[in-house]
C-alpha cells in the first residue's frame with residue numbers, strides 16, 4: 001500500500017476532511033504569501049492557484065510520505081521565488097506534519113508502512129533544521145546589535161558584561177533577522193542562561209509600547225522559580241518603563257489583585273463598585289510571571305484580568321509543565337489568546353481549530369498585537385527546558401507556529417561543560433555515613449543533597465541533624481513543607497546561613513543559587529533527565545561544579561548506561577577514607593536511635609491532630625443533621 005493511500009486512510013479516520021486539510025495548507029501558504037508581499041511590496045496573487053491532483057511530501061515522524069490532491073501547492077511552490085518557496089514548504093509542511101504526526105498516533109497505525117513507524121523516538125520536523133547554539137559565541141553587550149542602551153546599563157548593573165551563546169542565538173531569532181517570526185523551542189543545558197535569553201528580547205520589544213496592558217506571560221511550575229524569574233525581569237524591565245507582576249499565590253489573592261489590576265481614579269465623592277461595568281479596569285503590569293494554578297484563579301475570577309493583548313507566551317520548564325494539566329491551563333490560555341479577526345484572514349473561519357491550531361496562526365510582519373477592533377497577529381511562543389521534549393504529540397499541545405528548535409549539540413540531554421561527575425560506591429545501610437564523611441570534607445561549602453522522595457528527604461535531614469556536632473547547618477526543602485517555610489529556607493541557603501539543603505526532586509528544577517559547588521545524589525536518580533536537572537544546580541553560568549552519586553555496586557552498570565545518554569562515558573570513582581567512616585560509627589548509631597524516637601513522636605503527634613480533626617468533623621456533621 002502506498003503512503004498516499006495510508007494518508008487517505010488516516011484522513012478517513014480523522015475528524016478532518018481532505019478538503020479541510022488542503023484548505024489548511026492553502027491558508028498557510030496565504031500567510032507566507034502575504035508576508036512576502038509585505039516584505040517585497042510586490043503583488044504576486046497571480047501565482048495563487050487552487051489545488052489540483054498531485055502530491056506533496058509530508059514529513060511524519062522523520063519519514064516522508066506523499067499525499068495526493070495537493071499537487072497545486074507543489075506547482076505553486078515551484079513557481080514562486082526562492083524565499084517564498086522556502087516559506088511555503090517549511091511553514092506548511094512543518095505545521096501540517098506536527099499535527100499529522102500527532103493524529104497518526106491515534107489513527108490505525110497498522111495500515112502505515114514500516115518506514116513511517118521505524119523511528120524509535122518520534123521526531124518533530126523542526127528537529128531536522130535546528131540551530132546549534134554551540135556554534136554561537138558569547139558577545140560583549142556593546143556589540144549586541146540594536147540593544148537598547150537603557151537595557152545595556154541595567155545589565156551592567158546586574159554585573160553582566162556580555163551575553164551567553166544561547167542569549168546571542170535567541171537575540172538573533174527575535175530582535176535580529178529572525179524578527180520573532182517563528183516560535184522558539186529552546187533546549188539548552190542547565191545554567192546556560194535561558195531566563196535572560198527570553199527576558200531580554202521580550203523587554204526590548206515591549207519597550208516601545210505606549211499603553212500599559214498585559215503583553216507578556218511567563219509560566220513556571222513552582223512559586224520559588226517564578227519568584228526567581230520575576231527578579232530577573234524586575235532587574236531590567238523598569239529601565240524601559242515596564243512593570244512586572246507575580247501571580248503565585250504567595251500573598252492573599254486580594255493583595256495580588258491589587259498589585260495586578262489598576263482601579264480607576266475616583267472623584268472624592270464617588271466610591272468604587274467592582275460590579276459596575278462602566279469602570280474600565282486596566283492591568284498594572286506589562287509582564288506577568290505566574291504559576292498555572294494562580295494564573296487560572298485570575299483568569300476565572302479576577303475582574304479586569306485579560307489575556308486579550310498578550311503578545312508573548314513563555315512556557316519555561318516546558319516538559320514539566322506539559323506533564324501536569326493544572327485545570328487545563330494551557331488550552332485555556334491558548335483559547336483566550338486566539339486571534340478572531342477574520343477580516344484580515346478570511347480563510348481563518350475554515351479551520352478546525354482543535355485539529356489544526358498551529359496552521360491557524362498566520363503572521364503579519366511588523367504588526368503589533370492590538371486592541372479591540374484592531375488587528376491581532378499571532379501570539380509568539382517560546383518554550384524552554386534543559387531537557388525539552390521532542391515528542392510531537394506533547395509539543396502539538398502548544399499550538400506552535402513554524403517552530404524552530406534551538407539546541408546545544410546533537411543530544412537532547414547535555415550536562416554543563418564544567419561539571420565533573422563521580423560515583424561513590426557503598427553498602428546501602430552505610431550511605432548516611434558516607435554522606436556525612438563527604439559533607440565533612442566539603443566543610444562550609446554550599447551543597448545540595450537529593451533523595452528520591454519527600455519522606456526520605458525528611459528522614460535523612462532529621463538523621464543528619466541528630467548526628468552530633470557536624471558544625472554544618474542542614475535544612476530540608478521539599479514539597480511536604482509549607483511555601484512560607486520553603487521560601488525562608490531557600491533565602492537562608494542563598495545567604496549562606498544554611499550550608500546543606502536536603503531536597504526532593506519536585507522543587508529544584510531551575511533553582512539558581514550562587515556558590516553551589518557540589519550536588520550529591522543520595523539516591524540514584526531513575527532517569528537521565530532527573531540527573532541532568534539535579535546536577536544542573538551546580539556548574540552554572542560557566543562555573544565548575546561536582547556531582548557525586550552514592551551507589552550500591554549492583555547499581556553501577558545501570559548508572560553508567562544512564563549517563564551515556566548524556567554523552568558521559570567516564571564517571572570516576574570517588575573514595576572517602578575508611579578512617580573517617582570508622583570514626584563516625586558511634587555517632588551514627590546514636591543518631592539512628594534518636595531518629596526512631598523522633599519518628600515515633602512525630603507519628604503520634606500526627607495521629608493526635610488527625611483524631612482531633614475527625615472529632616471536629618463528626619461534631620459538625622451531627623450539628624448539621626440536628627438542624
Ligand SMILES: Nc1ncnc2c1ncn2[C@@H]1O[C@H](COP(=O)(O)OP(=O)(O)OP(=O)(O)O)[C@@H](O)[C@H]1O
Nearest residue numbers: 160162163164190191192193194195386510512541
Ligand atoms: N550573560 C550573563 N553573564 C553572566 N551571568 C549570567 C548571564 N546570563 C545568565 N547569567 C547567570 O547564569 C545563571 C544561570 O542562568 P539561568 O538560571 O537563566 O539558567 P538556565 O539555563 O535557565 O538554567 P536551568 O535550566 O537550570 O533553569 C544565573 O545565575 C544568571 O544570573
